[in-house]
Amino acid sequence: MSAAISPKLLDLYVIGGGINGTGIANDAAGRGLEVGLCEQADLASATSSASSKLIHGGLRYLEHHQFRLVREALREREVLLRKAPHIVWPLRFILPHQPHLRPAWMIRTGLFLYDHLGKRDSLPGSRRLRLDTTSPLKPEITQGFEYSDCWVDDARLVLLNALQAQQQGAEILVRTRCIEAREENGHWIITLENRDTGHRQIRRAKVLVNATGPWVERFIRGQTQRESRYGIRMIQGSHLIVPRLNTDERAYILQNRDGRIVFVLPYQQDFSLIGTTDRRHTGDPDKVAASDEEADYLLEVVNTHFQQQLKRDDIVATFSGVRPLCDDESADPSAMTRDYTLDLDAQSAPLLSVFGGKITTYRKLAEAALAQLHDRLPEMGVPWTATRPLPGGDIGNQHDFATRLVRDYPFLGEARARRYAASYGSLCLTFLEGCRKAEDMGKDFGAGLTQAEVDYLTDHEWAREADDVLWRRTKLGLRLDQAQQQHLAAHIAAHRQVMAA
Ligand SMILES: Cc1cc2nc3c(=O)[nH]c(=O)nc-3n(C[C@H](O)[C@H](O)[C@H](O)COP(=O)(O)OP(=O)(O)OC[C@H]3O[C@@H](n4cnc5c(N)ncnc54)[C@H](O)[C@@H]3O)c2cc1C
Missing domain, CATH: 3.50.50.60 (FAD/NAD(P)-binding domain)
Structure with a gap:
């Protein structure tokens, strides 16, 4: 050829x-x-689609004295909140206090550094917390701390x-x-x-x-x-998706006896995302999947803390990725x-x-x-990315934008308007243009996914297969059944043929 x-x-x-x-x-x-x-x-x-989806300083990295990384990462939270208010938003974390794992003075020092190492404009600082009967954690866990980081739609x-x-x-x-x-x-x-x-x-x-x-x-x-x-050392990390464990919008950071931490994050309204693990991966980076052992490990940490007890059958979906970490010869994958x-x-x-x-x-x-x-490409311009919004990010506030969508396109309903605001920001106006009623959006594939959105993703966002739409452009793979997914795949294939002709 x-x-x-x-x-x-x-x-x-x-x-x-x-x-x-x-x-x-x-x-x-x-x-x-x-x-x-x-x-x-x-x-x-x-x-980049298998992360814990946090824009975070990495509280845990302070224990490994990675101050440069933590400072830079903490500052980036505010920068990315401004650049991409549609796909990045603040998240409060609850850290249950268990004195036999890390003493209170150590956590207070860590959180003090976390509050002050990086620049913080909009994110509230940390505080001590009493956990009462409304807490989803076990009744013996009565003390904790609360601090801020951010969520991102990584893909x-x-x-x-x-x-x-x-x-x-x-x-x-x-x-x-x-x-x-x-x-x-x-x-x-x-x-x-x-x-x-x-x-x-x-x-x-x-x-x-x-x-x-x-x-x-x-x-x-x-x-x-x-x-x-x-x-590089490839360190596998897996996540579990389960039905929602807590009704509020807060995340939990759980300390395990082995010194590791596990996040329980609010996910796609009805789910919780649990992760992650750290284990060496030596094979093909493409061939990585959550093992039963990883699932059991994560479930055990959650079951040690939460009142609700989870079993393997509760797992709705899993995903895994490998961290491509620069090999610093640490014996412990968590410490790399x-x-x-x-x-x-x-x-x-x-x-x-x-x-x-x-x-x-x-x-x-x-x-x-x-x-x-710079020496090789001296004609390059100056840095610009700190202030210019990412596409669709010119919306000000995500909630106000969702309200505007409901007002201008009432047939969307609140849930879909919120999803559009949190995935596309103003980019959704591209495929909403000219739509006055539900039928104007074409075929309905289920869970509010319509032809107008899918064709936009194929024509403008490089989606080529159903999985590109279901798991990366959106997370509707969690909601569409197999027949609906097949219907979507057939539509994308047909649409691409028409466009290629
Ligand atoms: C479990 C886990 C949790 C994490 N959680 C967080 C978190 O909460 N917050 C955070 O900030 N970071 C997190 N990270 C880290 C973050 O996800 C990674 O550092 C980041 O995604 C790495 O991005 P990348 O572009 O280097 O690699 P990738 O996303 O892997 O991209 C590399 C791309 O190169 C392509 N490629 C390879 N070879 C070729 C070729 N020959 N030709 C063309 N293309 C090729 C691959 O297909 C791939 O898409 C996490 C990572 C893991 C694994």
Whole structure:
């Protein structure tokens, strides 16, 4: 099969459509650079949709003295709340106090640092708490602490960065794998292969960014034939989704006897998200699934704290991902650094590889990456991402926007208006345009998912298969039955054929 040569020399080519790849592509495109990005599967299909979905400083990291990371992450909470008020919102956490696990003075010191290490404009500080009879925790747990962090729709954060990068001129290719990147006359010649058609194409670029997450080390050796200066350790983390455990909107951070912590997070109105685990993964990063042992571990921690007792049968769904952590040779996976390392291999054609990182700090990571590339791409503009909203984020307040949607489109109903506000912000106006009654939104696939929304996701947000819509663009996979999911898959396939014709 021959590969068509692209004559254009791009400034930057990014491999990997997770949060770090799309974050770097977006930042670079906004600085006027010519940018391309390829993702071998769906955007956010790997680690970046399998996180605990927290924009957090990481209270636990203070125990490991990761002050730089915690400070940067705490500051990013306020930045991301402003940039993306549709998909990021404040969350109060309850930390039940059990003196035999961590003494009160230690928790108070940690929370004092947490309140003061980073800049806090809108998020309330921490406080001590008495847990009364309304608490869903066991009656013997009467004391606790309360503090702030934030929630994020991780997969949509990736999507919005890709969308904004595209709006600023970047080319985003999904289902397209980089199979080789070689150096020629000081530039990169990058061979891409479409995984559906096998069609190959070439891109040329001055700088290559390897943002392949868990594949970072394999990519350096396999696709560029260079040596990796850092190793990664893949640490699997799994989550369980169960029917809602608490009626309020607060999250719980539970301490386990082994020193680890487990979150119980309010999820998609009717569910609780429980996670996570830390265990070494050595196989293919694609082949990762929650084991029975992980499920039992998480259920036991929850059952030790909550009045309601959960069994395996209560699990509605699970998901797992692998943290691509820079190998710092720690013996304990929980203690390994969550900070990022950027490795610039500045042989004649520069290769920048991303090791580790958090969803929370993706924007700062992108700025740091571009700062390292400044000498090679001196025409780049100045940093801009701290203040400009992500697409759909120009709504002010999420609740006010949902109220406006109900007023202007009464046929949506409150639940769907709230879902649109929290997933799309003002982007939903694109597919609501011209809709005056429910029928104007076309086919109904169930749970408020209509043809207008699905076609928008296919045409504008790179959705190619039912799972892209059900688990990453939305979380309606939790609500549609199998027949409805098949109906959706058939519609997407037919719609794509019509669009391709
Ligand atoms: C269980 C768990 C919980 C977490 N919780 C949080 C949290 O609450 N808050 C937080 O801030 N962080 C959290 N994290 C960390 C965060 O999720 C990751 O650091 C982040 O998602 C990594 O993003 P990435 O872009 O580097 O990697 P990925 O999201 O894995 O993206 C890499 C992409 O590269 C693509 N790719 C690989 N090879 C190629 C190729 N040859 N060609 C084209 N594409 C390729 C892959 O398909 C993949 O989509 C958590 C992580 C885990 C696992």
